[in-house]
Amino acid sequence: MTLPHGFVVALDRRTRVLDGGRALLGGTPTRLLLLTPRARALMTGRTLSVRDRAGAVLADRLLASGLAHPLVTELPPNDAQGSVTYVIPVRDRADQLDRALAGIRATTADAPVIVVDDASREPAPVAAVAARHHARVVALPANLGPAGARNAGLREVTTPYVVFVDSDIVLAPDTVDVLLRHFADPAVVIAVPRITALPGPDAERWLGRYESVRSSLDLGGQPAAVRTGTPVSWVPSACMLARTDGLLKADGFDAAMRVGEDVDLCWRLTADGGRVRYEPAVYAAHEHRVELVDWFRRKAVYGTGAHPLARRHPDNIAPAILAPWSAALLVALLAQRRWSLPAAGGLAAVATVSNARKLQGIAHPLPQAARLTALGTLASLTQGTALLTRHWWPLTAVGCLASRRMRRATAVAAVADVALETLGRGPNPIRLDPVRYAVARRLDDLAYGSGVWLSALKGRSTAALRPRIVWPARPRSPLPRERAGRRTAARPRRTPTA
Template sequence: MTLPHGYVIELDRHTRVLDDGRALLGGYPTRLLRLTPRARALLTGRTLRVRERAGAVLADRLLATGLAHPVVSALPPNDPKDTVTYVIPVRDRPDQLGRALASIRATTTDAPVIVVDDASHDPAPVAAVAARHHARVLPLADNLGPAGARNAGLREVTTPYVVFVDSDIVLAPDTVGVLLRHFADPAVVMAVPRISALPGPDSERWLGRYESARSSLDLGRHPAAVRTGTPVSWVPSACMLVRTDALIKADGFDAGMRVGEDVDLCWRLTGAGGRIRYEPAVQAAHEHRVELADWFRRKAVYGTGAHPLARRHPDNIAPAILAPWSAAMLVALLAQRRWSLPVAGGLAAVATVRNAQKLKGIAHPLPHAARFTALGSLASLTQGAALLTRHWWPLTAVGCLASRRVRRATAVAALTDVALETLGRGPELTRLDPVRYAVARRLDDLAYGSGVWLSALKGRSTAALRPRVVRAAARPRSPLPQARACPRGDARPRRTPAA
């Protein structure tokens, strides 16, 4: 399978062009990719348009390594007519269902829509709303949960693509049409939009404004290839467009999972070689929870998916992934001794020298290696802060009672976390002052961490709580010469699954 002629990609914003275009540095895990003269000629600035087989091979390689992303506006259109079926799992909530169906019908009047009634307590209003919007109702006698309900709908799909839409989603008119463009790449099996907050009175409340800025379903402003160990390692099932045959081949969602089934599906699909694209150029609006008790409970439920995911994907669920040097640096800093900063600095210096050796052959490797190490240090500190305030908070709370050093480390971690979040989220945080944002952030961590610990205790396993220390990633096979992987610990911060 090759990319079609006319397919356009653009280098990722973090990808650096070195030595007048002779090498590229970036991706996940970060790597140095040296380009032959023929490959250099295929790039026009930071873009590449596929015009021949060599261009298709290079574009495919850049997409696979995260060095570049498709330019969705330049991809060939794919008409959704007769190609897409919408599947909406629902249990009661007829008002939200009606709103979701209206947004779909505003986009298309003839696409099949299947409403899977997951054993509603009062099925009559659901059926009435579905009939009003010319949707087919598939009633289930027993409550199967979101995964089982989606699978039931999938078995009725006959079109090449299926869109799963939750009942509390409102689709923008261009969302599905734009997502379909990504399937010009035959390796793409799923594409998802950015999940934004549904405007309304509730979105102006305190928690509504927090969710608008830092929803668990919002994966950011930048396009991404969805893979484990990257900043976007999973995508939510609130709205996803999937290639039907690929999903059937993967046996659909895991019906045994009531939470985390979307994470599991993403990891199974990418593990089988499929590509998933996160496309924030289009959005789907979600009605976020804003009542404190309901919101806190839902965040905890997200955390309970940790142990089932750890059983199915033990290598992917770690709350932190660190290189040996960055793990040692964290331990040194947490010790808070006189020798802590010199040891941390020494470890960073050694990592810089090693990274510079990996960059031999390019001009001025040391500054690039130093930047590389700084990003790795930031990623490690971010993950260490998350361990203290989120995943390990019960242990942290006990430690704070007994140790001034633990209290000091926790305070620094909490403040640093809010500062980095504020910088990273930009204008979206202007609607909520830093104090209330910090309070909501810590409550978010308490809820999610509680769910993780509950699942770990129930499963009698600490797998979802243990960080992973990994050495440099193995060099992947490449159709292009001289591609080298650098230590995974030097990658930028990753998002935690189902967080």
Template sequence: MTLPIGFAVTLDRDTRVLDGGRTLLGGFPVRMLRLTARARPLLTGRTVHVRDRAGAVLADRLLEAGLAHPVVRDLPLPPDPRYTVVVPVRDRPRELDRLLAGIGPGVPVIVVDDASSRRAPVEAVAARHGARFVPLDVNVGPAGARNAGLRLVETPYVVFVDSDVVLPPDTVPTLLRHFSDPLVAMAVPRITGLVESPGSDTWIGRYEHTRSSLDLGTRPAQVRPGTPVAWASTACTVARVDALADGFDERLRIGEDVDIVWRVIKGGLRVRYEPSVHAAHEHRGRLGDWFRRKAAYGTGAHPLAERHPEFIAPAVLAPWSAAFVLALLAQRRWSLPVAGAVGATTVLRISRKLDGTQHPVRLASSLTAMGALGALAQTSALVTRHWWPVTAVGCAVSRRVRRVTAVAAVADVSLEYLGQGAAVDPLRYGVARRLDDLAYGAGVWWSAVKGRSSVALRPRLH
């Protein structure tokens, strides 16, 4: 399958064009692509337009390497863009009414009632908006409810939307354009906070608007484990029906969205994250509800580790970056010299791979510095989030662990707060951030202990 004529991709903002357009450097992990004499003219500025098979091959390779992303606004709609909206719901008639009111006329909608305690109000809302109502007598969870709707879909595409989401009118049409790439199986928008929803004005609500677990950021990406966008939520997603096989794993009450995304990726298909459009989600604004939900997210770690042990690692480090971090964590007189030696050796090794490019040592130094910072950020997350029970024990007996924890806890909050411009003051942002980590980490450990496995807690070297 090849990309169609008219398809266009543009280089990621971090992809570097070197040697007068002969070499591209970027992606995750970073890789170098040398363009042949035939391929160089196909790159116009930072864009490749598919006009023939050669352009299709180059654009596809750039997409697969994470060096470029589709120019989604310029892509055509698929030949048959018909879709059906499937909404799983349980006892949320107000939210359902708000969602359905924003879905355009003529779009088939299936509302699956997952054994609501009061079914009549939900059914009345569905009827008022002309949606097909599918009642379930037993609560099966979001995976089972979505599957019940999926089995009734007769269009090429399905849009799964949670009932507490509001869809802007351009979100689904824009996501559909990604399917002009025949390898794309799913496309998801950015999940943002719903303004003026209940609890949105609390300090937790304002924190969640800034740093929601569902918000994957402002940069487009191909969803892929081990990258900054390693998973995607199905709070709102567009999918090709024929790519979903048996649908969601109904044994999962948490993490069923991550599971289906990873299964699609394992099947050799693509999942695109498109932040130029969004879906507004009603975040939890009450501390207790919010904390419990964060912990529930963590409990999905072990079931996912059973199904995808190669994808679930809380940190992915190169051997050299692991050695660099371990040297610094030791906090000995030799720590800085050893860390420096590791960095210098890495610069030398990378510069040899960049032989033939302009200023290979300078470029290798930049890449090594970026890798070191990334490794430190992942280590900080391990200390304060995934491994915090071990960190707490270490703090009780070791001054070095206390120093590491203090630096990690303050540094990540400070950098995030300055970079994101949170709508809550620094103190409460910091408290919320630490509570977020405590809740999620507790959920991960609970699931690991319950499942008698440490797979979800083990970093991976690559």
């Protein structure tokens, strides 16, 4: 299966074009891709439009490495718009269901819609709402949870594509049509929009404002290939468009999981070679929880998915993924001794030299290596901050009782966390004062971390709490350009910052 003619990809905003277009540096994990003259001729600035087999091979490689993403606005409309079935799992919540169905019918009047009633306590209102919007109801005799309810709906789907929509979601008019364009790539199994806050009075409350910029379901404004170990390692099933046969082949969602079933599905599909795309050019609005107790409880529930995921995917669930040098750098800084800063600087210097050796295929590798090391250091500090304030907060609290250094490190981590997030918003400022934002951020961490620890204690395992150290591959000689055959670029090389 190859990408069709007319398929357009654009380099990721973080991908750097080096040596006049001879090399590309970026992706996750970081790769150096050396392009032959033939491959360079296929590029137009930072975009590539597939016109022949060579272009399809190069575009596929760029997508697989995370160096580029489909330019969805330039892709032709998918001719399968009439081949979509909507599946909505619901338990009670008839008012939200009415709103969700109204949004769907405003976009498409005749698409099949299946409402899966997951053993509602009051099924009559749900059935009445579904009938008013000409939706079919599949009533379950026992409560199966979101995963089981979606599977029940999936088994009734006869169209090539299925859209899972939660009852507290309101679809934008063009969301499904735009997501369908991703399926021109035959490897794509799932495409998901950005989940934003549903406008309304609740969104203006302080937790509503926090959720509008820090929701667990909002994965940011940049497109991404969804893969483990990357900034977007999963996508929520609150709104998800998928190939019906691809999900059936994967046996759908894991019905034994009441939470984290979407993470598990993404990881299983990508492990089997499927592609999952996150597309923030379109969105679905979600009614966030804004009552403090309900909100806190839900964040903790998200955390309880950690141990079930660790049992199914032990290599993917680590709360932090660090290179040996960056792990040592964190330990040195946490020690807060006189030798800490010199040691951290020495480790960064060694990493820079190592990176420069990996970049010998380009001119002036040292500046690029220093940049990679700086980015790797920042990423490591961010992960270390999350360990202290989120994943390991019970240990941090105990440490703060006994150690002044731990108290100092925790205070710095908590303040730096909020400062970096605030400064990093750019043109999208946080609509909440720093104090209340900081309080909500720490409560978020406490809730999620509590859920992780509860699941670990229940499962009698620390797998979901242990960081993973990624050791670099054995050094290889500098990569040559590849000239022969139909292939268009040299093999990518991973750098030690991955």
